Amino acid sequence: MTTPLETLYDAARAFVAATPELAAFAQMPADPASGTLAPNPVPALAHLPMHFPTDAATAEGSALAAAVVEAADQIAWNLTYDEDLVGADFLARYGWFELLGPSGHFVDESLVAFIGYWGPGLRYPWHKHASREIYAVVDGRALFERESAAAREMGPGGVSPHAAWEAHALRTADAPVLALALQAGEDLNGVPIILGDRFVAGEPS
């Protein structure tokens, strides 16, 4: 029998394979070992079925969004940041989980695949980390900002690559966003360094 988390994994793997920029970054392994993560519900969980999937998603994105909704109560959700850093409203309408990686629902020592949800009207502050990374919008919309390029608002299928230690940020407007990111390189489970709400290249605010 296939569990909801296995269905979610297969949907994420298919989404990566169908998104050329993600597939060029890395392929998710076909049959990884299962991790031992216990479910960890977060407040944002309750919002997911209201928002996703939408008609704007690609076939693979829609299947992945539906699989996240279906498995949501079995997922080990993380919030990572303290309330004094991002605020209570942010923490109530945000969550992410490591689907694949050293500490993921499925285990891989050299590749992380995580999925994050941000409700409407949120600001994910500028941050940076040792791993190189690529984000892709699964469903919904967001403004993606990064140090090396102009900010871009992106919907389903849009991608934003971040080099190691490149500062980046994310902002939602009227719509929420569900995004998948791949990470490889150094310090795969390291906590990002937060730079703040405003950022000038080379000069954390």
Ligand SMILES: [Fe+2]
């Ligand atoms: Fe990042």
